Amino acid sequence: MPELPEVEVARRGILPLVQGAAIREATVRVPRLRHAIDADLPQQLGGRTVIDVVRRGKYLLLAIGANDGTPAGWLLLHLGMSGSLRWLAAGDPGIGRPGRHDHVDLTFADGTLRLNDPRRFGTLLWHPGNDVAAHPLIATLGIEPLTDAFDGRWLHAALRRRSAPVKGVLMDSHTVVGVGNIYASESLFRAGVSPLRAANRIGPARCDRLAEAIKTTLADAIAAGGSSIRDYVHADGGSGCFQVDCAVYERAGADCRRCGATIRAVRQSGRSTYYCPACQR
DNA sequence: CGTTACCCCTGGAGGC
């Protein structure tokens, strides 16, 4: 579900709630996520403090400190397709009535951070020590799109050795992180690039436009509060349907807002892709 | 190495 903007919005939502706060208790009701949650996770977290919450790709990384403030390890959290975080203030009666897919609670003095994930494609892993970048799931991640290092030049060099359709390459988190199924389609529309085009057949000038389109699409969505369609829940518990007005996503059969042509849907590697066959080449 | 198909899982929507 969440792509980079939703994860970033969730990060900003929970940071002021949990930073510097001690975890009184970690409760795991359902450990069977994509990777099984370690049985000793509650022992690792109990009594420790959340030092910081950072984002790497679609992962939220919680720096966890020991009582004396020294770093103890990292909590890797990925929301998968359907995961969401909720904050329930202390005393909220909902804390005592977890729902069917409320798999994990982190209980603080001021409230409870609750992970809900119906499809259980999410991930919650404990990584001891300082070096979270060394974790296999993190070490293999590609470039962050909202950095200066990611530009048309970088993108052109990366796409040059890929013959697959560009849309799938943009969604490959080992190349560039954070671009999911919605924003891949939206970014390609903004750049006027067909999702079906072989990645290595996009020239430098168009890579400039595409890199810029990815940045602005993601940044706009973050500014709008993230873009969620079905079951995303903001960290504060409100429903978050941010980017309600996608240009192409889920608009098959509708008119292109730029040229009036009919938006088309195709399937690529099992995922739906939307594009304007007239605007995007 | 790069590409593709498949798989994990639940729930909602729509057809009959």
Added chain:
DNA sequence: TGCCTCCAGGGGTAAC
């Protein structure tokens, strides 16, 4: 009402 099929924001893994 029920049952069936298809679809959904991700990504790791295996096989070619």
